[in-house]
Amino acid sequence: MILRIPSSVTTSFLKPVSRLRMLRQATHKADFQGIPPTGNKIKYYQISLAQVKNGKIQGWWIVEDNLGMMMQLGMELKPKEVKK
Numbered sequence: 394m395i396l397r398i399p400s401s402v403t404t405s406f407l408k409p410v411s412r413l414r415m416l417r418q419a420t421h422k423a424d425f426q427g428i429p430p431t432g433n434k435i436k437y438y439q440i441s442l443a444q445v446k447n448g449k450i451q452g453w454w455i456v457e458d459n460l461g462m463m464m465q466l467g468m469e470l471k472p473k474e475v476k477k
Contacts (some may be wrong), residue, residue, distance in 0.1 A: 410442055413440070413443075414439070417457075425466065428466050433466060435462055440455070440457070442455075
């Protein structure tokens with residue numbers, strides 16, 4: 394796993410926020426959410442945001458590319474079938 398060092402930024406609300414961007418890499422060697430092992434090497438990004446006040450985390454948000462990860466495991470995104 395490759396980690397980027399978090400740093401402080403100021404949002405438009407002038408509240409300190411710590412951010413972390415991670416490139417997650419793995420090989421699919423075991424059952425994952427009902428998907429049997431494929432041996433596929435996958436990688437996807439995750440972004441974490443933490444609102445910090447007085448040195449303590451007040452809120453935590455994580456955004457990751459789950460769709461991209463699942464597609465690398467062989468899953469397909471298809472529209473629902475329309476019933477006639």
